[in-house]
Every structure is written in structure tokens, then in C-alpha cells.
Amino acid sequence: MSHPVLEVKNLSVSFGSREGALTAVNDISFHVDRGEVLGLVGESGSGKSVTGLAILGLIDAPGRIGANSSIRLDGQELVGMPEHELRRLRGRKLAMIFQDPMTTLNPVLRIDTQMIEAVTAHENVSERAARARAREALQRVGIPSPDERLLAYPHQFSGGMRQRVAIAIALLHRPALLVADEPTTALDVTIQAQIISEVQELASQTGTAMVWVTHDLSVVAGLADRVAVMYAGRIVEQGSVVDVLERPLHPYAHGLIGSVPSRNKRGSPLAQIPGMTPSLGRLPPGCAFHPRCPRATDICRGEWPEATAYPGGRTARCYHPHLENEVAA
């Protein structure tokens, strides 16, 4: 294998504010290979969505990408790429789906109008060919009677169907990379399962790599190959799903996993991470997790710990990781 589909290095994103710049994403690095699913997890405000938007080149002023940041898609640098070139990539090699499918869909246009436009924007084909493509794409995401559906408006669809149309559009051009930001969070488990199974199927056919943003660790467990856990704008641990979910090194990952209700914990109190998610404007010095961390010592209040490599291709940023969990699967 040559290079990964997506390689993010030292990505930082900050937003100007009255109290000075807020760093929403702080020096994160990760990569995703062809056909691979990376789960990006963390609590509200940890920087997951901003990371996804940065990959798509959708950070608008006052947002700023940090100086040393690099985002490479198939080896090609996206940071600093002129907007018209980025636009050519988006929708073709690079696609994104959002929690609210109406972010993608236009409520006042018929589905066929929107889909045909999405096809012809990137390919020089006749309207008839584009319509056929649209029809086929709807069928692939499991929408019954696609011909009829093409003539409908978004409001005539259920939430789950709207999300499927958004996915069909995102995957029209067999993108190399799909960034999915909580696309199933607002949906029922049954519809979530349908959508995930359709995306899995499509990705395995096309080799599309995926970054799947979610706060739901259980979804990541069933869907992703690797996982990156974010806290206060940093990736605090990343590695294979098995390693991170079964043997977390980082105390935050450890706490997060312990707080999910699961079979073997029924009826007993869940592990609790004390305190609450810090606001970015008032991050504590040093490791930002220290006020909530049961393992914190003085050193944690000094500097953020560096990312350290562990067996099995894992990394964690912590002075006192759960080393009993170090052995890779």
C-alpha cells in the first residue's frame, strides 16, 4: 500500500472570540486507509464536528486552520487549496453527511432536480443518464419505488428516508472518503441499523474510507476498525477498536467506556466521570482532563502530555496511563 486515503497531521482549528482565540481542535493527527472506518468519539464540544468540517475545507472565517496543519487526501494537500479546486473535490472524491439531512437537501427542490444537479456538477453526462444514475443511487440505499420518489420533495420523506437520500447523493461519485457526522443519532435504532448496513455495503463495494463521528461508543464498537477519542480538542487515545474499547489506556477513555450501560453492568451503578466537560474558553492548564481524573498528579497540571506510542499501533496522551491494558490484542 502506498499512502492512506486520508492523512491528517498536526491539525489545529481555532475560532476568534472576545476572550481571545478558542482552539476547538488542537494538534491532532490520524489517518484512514482505503475501505477503513475510523470512529471519532468524544463528548459534546470536544471538536469532532470541527474536525470533520476542516477535512472538507468547510471552516469559514472567523475559524482558522493552524499553521502547521496538514490534511492530505490521496497524497494531495487540502490545506490552503483554492476554494474552486476544493469544490471540485467535494461531492466527488470527498463527501460528508450530517446529523440533519436537511443540511444537504434543499426543501424547495424536487429530489430529481437535486440529484441530477449533483451528478452533472461533476460529470459531463446527459440529463437522461444523470436521472438513471440518481434512480440507481436511490435504489442502492434501499428506497422503494425510486421513480416515484424522484418526483417527491424532501418533506414527503420520513427522517430516515431523507437521511438515505442525503447518503445516496454523498455516494453518487464513489468518493474516496466519506465523513459522517452523527448521521444516525436522531434516528431510531431500527433505521440506524438500516442506514449503517447500507453504508457498510456501499463502502465495501467502492472501497470508500470513512470517518464516522459519533458520541455513541456502541455504534463505533459495531462499525469501526479503529477509534480516536477526543477530549477538549485533543485526540487523547487512538487505536484499534478492540484495544481501545476493551483495554483503554487513557483515564478518560476508561471512564467513558465504564459509563456506558451494558449487559454485564445491569442494575449496578455506572462508572461516573465526576464534574463536567470543560468549556474551551476556560481549559485548565496541563492535561485538560486533570480536574476530573482519578489518576492526576502534579505533573498533569504542568504541560499536556505528548502522544506516546504503544504496541498495536496505539497512541495515548497521558502521564499515568492504565499500563495494565498496554498489551495489544
Added chain:
Amino acid sequence: MTTPEPIVALEDVSKRFVKPLDTAEKIGRIFGANVKEEVVRAVDDVSLQIAEGEVVGLVGESGCGKSTLGRVIAGTMNPSEGAVRYRGVIVEGMNAQDRRRADLAIQMIFQDPMASLNPRMRIAEIIGEAPVVHGLVSRRDAEAYVAETMQRVGLDPSTRKRYPHQFSGGQRARIGIARALAVKPEVLVCDESTAALDVSIQAQVINLFMRLREDLRLTYVFVSHDLGVVEHISDRVAVMYLGRIVELAPTDSLFSGPNHPYTQALLAEVPRLEARKKKFSALKGEIPTPLNPPSGCHFHPRCPFAFDRCKVERPMLKEVAPRWSAACHLNDKAA
């Protein structure tokens, strides 16, 4: 041994609505689409008995009527048909004083704590208002009472002069819980009370619910589409499909060997922390709307086991084991 009287009992309860338009439909209508208002049977002939001290989970896909049933139980909505009994007495037939007592005894805690907290009221008023109005505490003792209630849910009483927006999501959830507890209820109906919360905060709130249950001998109706959460805290679970209860069973039984084909399908979809990369294979078909429910067994268009009878005859909820009932014609075949 005689069974103790249920604290709340629903008898053949139905609730109908005229369906409102959602945003997309409203926009559609502005642009000339033909979108009509219709009648929905949100809850369709439900009977359920809730024992004192029990935690009953209510699960099902969105729109199946969980929240509506929760509101009917809490008395914030009257049923269109059927009766709700509180300690044996039909609530709608009560005199004003008894009705007020019943309403206080059954409190509802909402999904979005922010939307249900008045932004212009201080926390002390939000929590202290109802117990003073209802004469549960005197105005003089209110401050101490509020402080005690806040402490009970893990809020710092010194923050009682603040407004809701000055709290985090998890703290706002606690404020909503404290407000409900302040009127000394016996039953809490919690509607997706943890859904909007981050996992680590959700764990704090779930732990709080479990502790309060022990401290105050509370009875819970726990409405959620999160089966993991429901499995964690419930003693019994009712599974709803298009307004009807299709299975009702002790949590262990339900999760280890669901009887109803819908429950089986639903449980198969639950993402689990213990699962590893798997092929999601999904229950086919959209969630049907209660506007136009399928004939016979509502589930038949999606059911892999459906046979002729399912299309024409509604299966009634029947006992399949002690304390365990399900509404499926297959259970007659097996017998």
C-alpha cells in the same frame, strides 16, 4: 397471597390526536404541496398495571406512542377512551382535591430540561414554587427545603440564585428532577430524560435515578428509545408498536429471549459495546405511521413470520409465561 393494588393502572386506554405538520411539511405547504392534517391513534387500547416501587421501561420506535402514554400516565393528558386509576380510583372521576393529590403524586420529567425550565426564574423558585403553592412546605421553610432537595440530586445549594442557562446540560437535568421531587411524588414518569446528555453525564443521571429509587421508594415509568439504558434500570419492559403494547415482560426474560417478532428484531438492532465489527442487518421497511396502521397485526408488513391470519385479525396481548405477555398469533400455533 393477594397481589397488592397497583399504584397506577391503565384500562383500555386510547389517545387520539389531530396530527400537526412538521417543519418540512409546513414549508412544503407554503410551496403548494397538498399536505393535510389527519387523525392519529397515538395510543391504541393499552392496559398496564404498575406496581408500587417498580421500574417499568417503555420502548419502541419514534412515534409509537411512548411519550403520549407517559403523559396519560402522568395525568398531563386525559385519555380519549379508557381509564387511568391511581391507587384504584379512576383519576378523571376524582373530586378536585383528590385529583390534585394524584397529579402531584405522579410527576413527569422531560426530555429537554432546558425547554421545560422557565429561563427567567431562579433555580430556587423553579424548585420551590410548587411545594409552596400546594402547601407542602411553608414559605418560611421553603429555602431550607429547596437546599435539601438540591442536595438530594447533587446540586450545590449555593447556586440556587442562578438561572437555568448558567448550568450545564447535566445540571439542568438535575434541576428538572429536583423540581419534580420537590412535590414529594410517588411515581416519576421520565421521558427520554437522559437522551440529550453526554454519556458520562448520562451515567451520573442514571445513577441518581437509581439512588433516589432506593432513598424515596419511588416508582418509575422510564420512556426511552435507548434500549441499553432501559435494560439497565428497568424491572419490567413494555414494548410498543404503533400505539399498542406488543410485549410486556420482566427485563431479564425480555432481553434474553424475546417472544414477539418485533421485539426480537428491535433487540437485534441495538448497538452494543461488547459487539465487534459486524454486519448490520436490518429490520426491513420504514416505521409505519399511526395515521394509517396496517390491518390485523400492525407489524405484519415487516414481520418475517407473518401468515394469513396476521393481516386480518389483531393479536391480543396474552400470557406466554408468568408475568410475561405478548401479542402474536404464533403463540396460538405453538400451543
